[in-house]
Amino acid sequence: MKTKILIKKLKSTGFRSFVSLAVFTSVLTATVPAYASSIAKAVQSDVRAEHSARDQYRHPQQTLEFFGLKPNMTVVEIWPGGGWYTSIINPIVQEHGKYFAANFHIFEGSPNYYKKSLDSFKQKVATNPVYKGIEVTEFHQTKALNIAPESSVDMVLTFRNVHNWYMGDGDLGVENAFKAFYKALKKGGVLGVVEHRMPESLDQVENKRSGYMKQSYVIAAAEKAGFKLAATSEINANSKDSAQHPKGVWTLPPRLALGEEDKAKYLAIGESDRMTLKFVK
Template identity: 50%
Template sequence: MRILPVFAAALMIGTGAPTAGIAQAQDATPGREIMAAVGAPTRLPENMARDQYRHPAETLAFFGVKPTDTVVEIWPGGGWYTEILAPYLAGKGTLYIAAASEKGQAAVKAKQAASPELYRTVKYAIFPEGAGPKVPAGTADAVLTFRNVHNWRFGESDKTQAAFDQMFAMLKPGGTLGVEEHRLPEGQAGVEEGKSGYMKQSTVVAYATRAGFKLVAESGVNANPKDTHDYPKGVWTLPPTYQEGDTDRARYAAIGESDRMTLKFVKPK
């Protein structure tokens, strides 16, 4: 799949003009190693079925993740991306699983127990707060966070800036922060950021910029123009969650997963 230029992505999904001063995203062709990891036989079939919405090979190629990198995956949840990153980095790289607690690491540890060779370079850390090991400062080549920013925003307390500050600290100078997040159009009213699961791109960029990051590229690879962003139970109305149950399920299935921003930041050297 071709990574869309930033201006074409903005026009296609109607979110307004592209971010000022950001160059067009370059075409990114996933390498052999990424394609092998995406096709790993250890991936769950139900996870592979969602590749049509999440475009993992193209997304990782856009972020520029290399198989020799030290990569931090933030809040992996059930380990959807971990199933790809672990075998991709198993040869010469390192993968840190940074979860909110040891409970948040459980799904990945179960996968590691089932496939120890593919998960042999996986390490664990606590993020952003709490007791436990941390990712050492200045050691990561890439930090990746998939659909997590809204969780930091609408929890018991707003941990968003602290999260971006810590991700900045983890990275080596010149390292990459890759952010994929449910996108709320800049001019859309009546939808609450964070609580709806959606975030405005300008808000995400502001948090990252305050932490010290520079936005260097945007991609439309995970855009979904069918998403209207205004659902009874927020983004979780759409697949794969379907929080409305059978109500209008066919309609939401036809929309697919959410419209998402895909942003590449760097930590200046």
């Protein structure tokens, strides 16, 4: 729309050369990423209609455009869970790229939901066309670190997972995770991180169980593994979220861990404030 308005203005000021106008229009069009249409199509697809209600908080189209996802990429998603992002990413790379789902690693003493989630995901891979072609691997921050063949991946994506590795194994868990991602990526490959954001004024250790992480902590951990911070974005920011709630981030929707207690208050806040970070190997 802005392009059309600009062209009209140019015509009205004497810019009437068809050739010049065509060249100018092509330059404007070229500024839109070529891969944006494939992302938009996947986000708007009816196959993920049940998930789309949360787009207002997760901004999948803007987030994936920011990370630079392209149809010919080999991509690893860490702990895809119920497949919220899978139903967007795999259709994009299904024909010309590759999708690895680094799912839960099952071990003695692992939470019961690990196996339930993994079995459910594998069932989707076996029966759902949206999941066709996915290769399921495993990841755990101390027990399973080979998410894909070494130096074979264009992009690693992790959505709201860093706090789990930190809660489970502290600094070691986070450092192991970023090292594993670095190992899998090609030189120049991208690591995209979305995580619940803790205010820098709070103490990370004291708030370890909150589900929030300080952005400075996450950046430092990635850089320690060898990554370079390429860009940050406020796409998934929420200024209403103080990150200080009775049951941590799970107090907010969609979990609403307090049930009916102050439900309207937490619905008004919405989902958590989140950092969105792009790193490069």
